[in-house]
Amino acid sequence: MLNPKTYYYVHTGHRIGLDRFRRACTIMRLLKDVDITLLCSDYRIAQIASEFGVKKSVGVDVVRNIPQIANHGDRLIFDSSEANPNMLQDMRAYFSRFVRISDDANDKKEEDEFLISPYLEGEGILNTLVIDEKYFINEEKIIDISFFFGDDDYDKQLEKNLSLLDGVDVDLLLGFYYFFDYEDMLKEKFERHYEFEEYDDVIKKSKILITSSHQAVLENLASGGKPIFVQREDYPEDFLEIFKKLNIPIVQNYQNSQLLTILKARKIHEYYKVEHNNKKLVDFLKVSLNL
Incomplete structure (x- = not known):
């Protein structure tokens, strides 16, 4: 595929909230120079995504509808816990580049994917939390x-x-x-x-x-x-x-x-600072997606 497109699928909706969606918008704003289409499992969110700085967004209803929009050989950032192992394996085979975001401490990275996780470390993994600038x-x-x-x-x-x-x-x-x-x-x-x-x-x-x-x-x-x-x-x-x-x-x-x-106890309680890793995040995504 000469000119693969880049997509970002996020699971969001009135039963699970917007946490993943806010994270997706943060990443898309960080990659503002990249042409990315956001795929939302909620049509209502897809309609208002532009208010969050997202230029292109499409409602796809369920995760299985992604191939109706994206083509074989395209690139995908995937932020959802919906897919079972077989479905994820199909996605890794379908997309030329596949970046998955996971919040599961017991997860593991598979071949033919890149992983963003606050828990895991290793080759092809970025250990970070996603927070807007x-x-x-x-x-x-x-x-x-x-x-x-x-x-x-x-x-x-x-x-x-x-x-x-x-x-x-x-x-x-x-x-x-x-x-x-x-x-x-x-x-x-x-x-x-x-x-x-x-x-x-x-x-x-x-x-x-x-x-x-x-x-x-x-x-x-x-x-x-x-x-x-x-x-x-x-x-x-x-x-x-x-x-x-x-x-x-x-x-x-x-x-x-x-x-x-x-x-x-709030006056004496000590919080630890969260790391600011957005430059690492951008670099990791551009390398992982071959941008």
């Missing part, structure tokens, strides 16, 4: 404590577990996928709230961020904040080991007492 610029922290549950709450887990925040004065950052009636209820519960479009400002300007979004944790930490991670019962625990290494406090099972204890 804009979060490494510290801004004045004018919000004492903010709370961001995430960009998805299809089953209204937040409403069921609002007791987590008992006794805590917080500003609420609304997510992207809240239904209209649910959003109105949350606005009534929280005197100070921010719309989805204010995400960047809230993340960068919060002294303390309480969130169940692992990407928001990393972004707030990079910007000089003190994040607290809430591990959702319905979410995988892929980032717990990383957060422990960064000394990020973790709340399990929506325990209010655990959160209050963490907040009481």
